[in-house]
Amino acid sequence: MLKVQHISKRRKFRKVLQDCSFVIETGKIIGIIGENGSGKTTLLKVLAGILRANQGTINLENDRSQQISYSPDQSYFYDYFSIEELIEFYQSQYPDFNQERANALIEFFTLNRKEKIKYLSKGQLGRVKIVVTIAREAPFLVLDEPLAGLDPLVKEKIIKGIIQFIDLESQSLIITTHKLLEVEPILDEVIVMKNGTIIEQKQVEQIREETTIQRWLEQLY
């Protein structure tokens, strides 16, 4: 279980996160949504231990690298690596990196292991990010905007890859998006952010019982 309590974060004199609290149970897929600038990426960075919160607590050790497998929205690979070398690099860095799962993912996404990162298309790079992030057996997988800017077929393939390769017995997935409808069928719960704070957390099926996702969002904003 991940327990985030009263997290606040200032940058210079601006508050980018304000009193964010939520709980994520093991085995759940959680979507964090919000407009650009609502604080999603900052929140993930605080979760991943890349930024330090000014206030609040998270029930994880300070070294998050063993507990969270994090994929930023920016590209972050050495572009002279081939996919194969990137996999080896990840394996050397993370004891929980599952080589078998990585290979299965590469096959699933029909990637060429010998291809260099710098020659990959945007869609291929998007898939490589998913491979290295979800090949780890860390309890929390965190993906920042994994579908942004990709074409519909690649999106669908990535979503299927996520469903197939995550082990929900022992892992949870946190995924941010500003297009909720794209990922909504795979979510257990959605967390809504606005102006640096969390304004709602709710089970997706519960929303569907009461109304539609679109109407629910309109009412929140």
Next chain:
Amino acid sequence: MTQQFQRDKPIYLQVVDTIIQEIVSGIRQSGEKLPSVREYAIEVGVNPNTIQRVYRELDQRQITITKRGQGTFVTEDSRLITQVREELKKQYVDQFVEDMEALGFSKEEIILSLKEGEHDA
């Protein structure tokens, strides 16, 4: 193929309806093993937890039986399947008649047009 879902109804209930339709229409035979939770989740493009809930719901309605370590199977109770089939028929017909009557058609007109439809087909 990824299934498209209605926006205003829980996904698990929509998948339950789909599976029941498949069983009632014979696409899925009695005693047949359903796909594993993960296989089915990938097939329809939804969260595995949702499919888990679907199988739980089907088990509760006794339309399927989940055997530990073996999987989920369509019931072999053909009386139950027939009964569900009749219930569904009644439900859809009632709804149809209600809609038609709201449009001002009489039962006779509905029957007549159904018979005409048969000739077209």
